[in-house]
Amino acid sequence: MLTDFFYHLRAHKLPVSVQEYLTLLETLRSGVMPPTLDDFYHVARMTLVKDETLFDRYDQAFGAFYRQLEAALPADKEIPLDWLLKDFQRHLTPEEKAAIQKHGWDKLMELFKQRLEEQQERHSGGNKWIGTGGTSAFGHGGYHPEGIRVGGPSAGHRTAVKVWEKREFRDYDDQQELGTRNFKMALRRLRRFAREGAELELDLDDTIRSTARNAGFLDLQMVPERHNTVKVLMLLDVGGSMDDHIARIEELFSAARSEFRHLEVYYFHNCPYESLWRNNQRRQAERFDTWDVLRTYNDDWRLIIVGDATMSPYEILHPGGSVEHHNAETGAAWLQRLLENWPRAAWLNPEPEGYWPYRQSIAIIKNIMQDRMYSVTVSGLEQAMRQLSK
Numbered sequence: 001m002l003t004d005f006f007y008h009l010r011a012h013k014l015p016v017s018v019q020e021y022l023t024l025l026e027t028l029r030s031g032v033m034p035p036t037l038d039d040f041y042h043v044a045r046m047t048l049v050k051d052e053t054l055f056d057r058y059d060q061a062f063g064a065f066y067r068q069l070e071a072a073l074p075a076d077k078e079i080p081l082d083w084l085l086k087d088f089q090r091h092l093t094p095e096e097k098a099a100i101q102k103h104g105w106d107k108l109m110e111l112f113k114q115r116l117e118e119q120q121e122r123h124s125g126g127n128k129w130i131g132t133g134g135t136s137a138f139g140h141g142g143y144h145p146e147g148i149r150v151g152g153p154s155a156g157h158r159t160a161v162k163v164w165e166k167r168e169f170r171d172y173d174d175q176q177e178l179g180t181r182n183f184k185m186a187l188r189r190l191r192r193f194a195r196e197g198a199e200l201e202l203d204l205d206d207t208i209r210s211t212a213r214n215a216g217f218l219d220l221q222m223v224p225e226r227h228n229t230v231k232v233l234m235l236l237d238v239g240g241s242m243d244d245h246i247a248r249i250e251e252l253f254s255a256a257r258s259e260f261r262h263l264e265v266y267y268f269h270n271c272p273y274e275s276l277w278r279n280n281q282r283r284q285a286e287r288f289d290t291w292d293v294l295r296t297y298n299d300d301w302r303l304i305i306v307g308d309a310t311m312s313p314y315e316i317l318h319p320g321g322s323v324e325h326h327n328a329e330t331g332a333a334w335l336q337r338l339l340e341n342w343p344r345a346a347w348l349n350p351e352p353e354g355y356w357p358y359r360q361s362i363a364i365i366k367n368i369m370q371d372r373m374y375s376v377t378v379s380g381l382e383q384a385m386r387q388l389s390k
Contacts, residue, residue, distance in 0.1 A: 002028075005065055009048065012061035016048045023047045037066070231262040233297050233342065237307030238267050238280060240323075245350035248376055249306060252348070256304075264301075266293065270311040271331030271365075272338060273322060290334060294341045302388045303342035308351040309365040309373070316364050335368050345369070346384040350376040 002025065009016045024047040032043075041062060049058050206221040213219075234256060236249065256263055266276035266288065275287040314321035316331040339345055347365065349356070353375045356362045366373040372387055374380040 005044075008065045009058070009061050012057060012064075014049065014054060014057060014061060015051075020048050020050075230260060231297075231301045232256065232260045232264070233301045233303050234263060234265045235272060235276065235303070235305045235307075235338075236265060236267050237270060237305075239269050241308055241310045242350075245308060245376075248350050252306065252376055252381075264297065268307075270307070270323060271315050272305070272334050273325075273327045273331060274329065274334070290337075294337060297342070299342060299344075301342055303338060303345035304348060304384070304388070305338075305345070306348045306350070306376070309347070309349055309362045310351060310359050311361045313360050313364060316361060316368075332364075332368055335365070339369070344388050344390070345372060346387055347373040348376050348380070348384060349373055353380075 002021075006016060006021045024044055027043055027047055028040075044062075045055065045058055049055065203221045203223040206223075207219065210219040210221050211217065234253075236253070242249070253265075266278060267280060267283065268276050272290065274290050276290055276293060277283040277287050279286060312321065312323065315323060316335075319328060319330055320326045321330070347369045349362070351359070351362070356366070356373075362373075372384075374384040374387075
């Protein structure tokens with residue numbers, strides 16, 4: 001297949017040499033990239049195309065080669081994308097929404113497996129099959145209080161307990177300056193309470209001045225030594241409903257970068273589980289085992305978790321309840337481990353505090369955090385820093 005790919009590129013007037021082709025083969029054998037189409041596209045372009053003006057021609061050739069391969073592949077059991085095209089979006093009244101049956105976790109998974117085995121055609125607007133619109137628990141573009149989103153974007157209700165697609169998140173920007181001053185002042189409270197050091201150190205400038213005034217006789221001047229030793233481990237929720245709070249979280253993140261010399265940051269989605277990541281572009285390939293993170297940072301560190309805590313309760317309380325993958329242990333179990341390892345912990349919630357009583361998941365996490373959940377406001381941050389400084 002790779003030989004065909006080589007001649008296919010040359011047929012599209014790309015000056016690909018044999019040496020460059022051998023470099024591609026050596027790169028693939030080394031295992032430096034995950035076995036995905038996107039990664040192969042980038043690695044092949046990097047090794048075979050040396051002139052940026054030829055990138056467009058390479059894209060056209062790569063697309064044509066992929067379509068040839070796709071046409072030659074045997075049919076499989078996956079749901080065709082054209083079944084799931086969004087035809088319409090129904091708007092239900094609150095009474096109609098309340099009347100839709102919730103299946104519960106086990107029944108929902110069982111029904112989804114049955115639909116995959118039984119369904120043979122596209123459906124729209126129904127209440128049973130995988131489709132678009134309607135009130136079925138499976139598909140996209142409609143409404144169900146506990147559904148599995150398949151093959152398309154959310155209709156905006158954010159009630160899916162599982163999402164069957166690859167989701168791309170971006171890192172929070174830590175260079176935002178506008179509007180961060182108040183956050184900095186609030187975070188400074190923690191830094192102020194976490195200073196420690198030897199009693200005295202040499203004040204060189206004052207010693208020089210004093211010695212000069214003393215006709216050259218050495219006159220040492222000492223001052224109390226103060227070091228900012230506060231160490232903060234920050235876990236940031238990203239993607240999904242957190243998209244509504246990007247601007248505020250970036251301001252908070254920038255302020256934290258400015259105020260804390262010792263700051264380590266990891267990302268998670270909705271609830272921390274068995275792995276975390278540092279870079280959202282490579283989150284599928286470069287994950288950090290949460291057990292390793294627990295062993296890396298001792299209890300001198302303060303833990304700050306930032307997230308809106310808005311999710312399906314299954315994601316916290318049920319094994320396999322994560323919206324994106326199958327988690328062997330519950331989110332509640334992992335949260336408890338985090339709190340045991342870092343007893344000085346706080347959860348910062350950017351969701352307006354008036355909404356908290358109406359979110360079941362917020363109540364659950366607030367209880368796990370032993371009420372150490374604070375709003376992302378100046379007042380809330382001051383309360384959180386006061387708690388962390390104890």
